[in-house]
Amino acid sequence: MxxxxxxxxxxxxxxxxxxxxxxxxxxxxxxxxxxxxxxxxxxxxxxxxxxxxxxxxxxxxxxxxxxxxxxxxxxxxxxxxxxxxxxxxxxxxxxxxxxxxxxxxxxxxxxxxxxxxxxxxxxxxxxxxxxxxxxxxxxxxxxxxxxxxxAGCSLPGQAKVFKPSDGIEAIIPFVFDAVCGPGINACPPLLVGIGLGHNIENAAVLSKKACIRLLGTKHPHPKGAELERRITDGLNNLGMGAQGLRGNQAVMGVHIESSARHTATIACAVNVSCYTLxxxxxxxxxxxxxxxxxxxxxxx
Ligand code: SF4
Structure with a gap:
């Protein structure tokens, strides 16, 4: 014993x-x-x-x-x-x-x-x-x-609270800006973690939980899984590859983790991981x- x-x-x-x-x-x-x-x-x-x-x-x-x-x-x-x-x-x-x-x-x-x-x-x-x-x-x-x-994959982190009138689609250019701007410095291909919540701190925590989810898994809601697929396809059609140089795939995947939102907010946070995930x-x-x-x- x-x-x-x-x-x-x-x-x-x-x-x-x-x-x-x-x-x-x-x-x-x-x-x-x-x-x-x-x-x-x-x-x-x-x-x-x-x-x-x-x-x-x-x-x-x-x-x-x-x-x-x-x-x-x-x-x-x-x-x-x-x-x-x-x-x-x-x-x-x-x-x-x-x-x-x-x-x-x-x-x-x-x-x-x-x-x-x-x-x-x-x-x-x-x-x-x-x-x-x-x-x-x-x-x-x-x-x-x-x-x-x-540090390289923490520096691109971003969070923003949108108005509901902006719609869920507002997160898409926000994510693209984060990945195409500072994200390039994070040794692509990246895993992009998106947190959707009711305020900035729960979105931020969820964005990291999205980064630690196993590759090959999907958001449990069909619309969440579809949004993951659309953003993945979009980022992989930028003509960016490994190390941010010309190539076919910028990301290993895009994961979304979500909680309910306040009726009057759409909170989104983006976190990335580099190829050494x-x-x-x-x-x-x-x-x-x-x-x-x-x-x-x-x-x-
Ligand atoms: S591989 Fe990742 S942790 Fe290493 S230098 Fe690149 S971004 Fe930073």
Whole structure:
């Protein structure tokens, strides 16, 4: 029987290794999508860019190094069963695992406290790592989605509240402006996350949840799924490809997450992820056994 300290250590060590895995290796769905996209490009320049992407990704695994130098700010999106036995220590464990992984992987220290203007050196700082909680009733499991939020893909983020008279179509040029302007700097092909809500902050949170959704999934409402498809097709008809250069596909996909809107508002936020979409999922049982649905064949 493990004591309290042993459990905390086991949980921390697993998460440290999981952070290392997610920094080095892209999830299976992202790798498959990038391979499909390379097959649809038809110029030597685009083929060469994808070749360099894949070479970089392979070398990251071979050398056990992060696949991009900007390992970003760590964000954990948690679906916590109410009966998961380690809820009390989860935030502490995630923070310690972040601190250890920053040294052991290593990750680039990016966290700067606003009013000290000092880099803490270990990626733990005010509300960092960022932890978002969803409670799951009648469950003893915990699912943790880790996202590395780099600067290149955070800078294009935009949010705006439209009037209902503007109509839902008003979000389309807004999204295109975000992708075609600052989005080009975020190492396309991008995954575009759109949050639709009743005010600016719930739209912003939903836009990131759209970015961590698995590729190949659709908005549950047929009209939401249709809007995802239309915006994807439009962005992929711009003549922009990998690295923002001439090509056939600017985006890996467009995901929309939504909540109800106020009768008098249409709030929209846009977030993007770059080609190194570092999003990984780990699921724990109450005995801390785990599965990692986004990394076939991997073990910690
Ligand atoms: S946009 Fe992505 S791939 Fe490009 S430098 Fe930033 S984190 Fe790395």
């Amino acid at each position: 493990l004591g309290e300290m042993d459990i905390k250590e086991k949980f921390t060590a697993r998460l440290e290794k999981f952070i290392a895995l997610a920094a080095v290796r892209l999830s299976d769905d992202v790798m498959s999508r990038l391979a499909e996209m390379q097959g649809r490009e038809d110029t030597p320049l685009q083929k060469a860019i994808y070749d360099s992407y894949f070479e970089n990704l392979k070398m990251a695994i071979d050398l056990k190094r992060p696949c991009c130098q900007d390992t970003g700010m760590l964000q954990f999106y948690i679906k916590a069963g109410t009966a998961f036995p380690y809820l009390d220590i989860t935030a502490e464990v995630l923070t310690e695992a972040t601190r250890r992984a920053t040294a052991s992987v290593p990750l680039r220290p990016n966290a700067v406290n606003y009013f000290d203007e000092k880099n803490t050196g270990d990626n733990t700082a005010e509300r960092s790592p960022w932890i978002d909680w969803e409670i799951v009733p009648n469950s003893s499991d915990m699912e943790i989605t880790l996202y590395f939020s780099g 570092r999003r990984g999922i780990i699921r724990f049982k109450k005995d801390l056994s785990y599965e990692m649905p986004t990394y076939s064949g991997a073990a910690l």
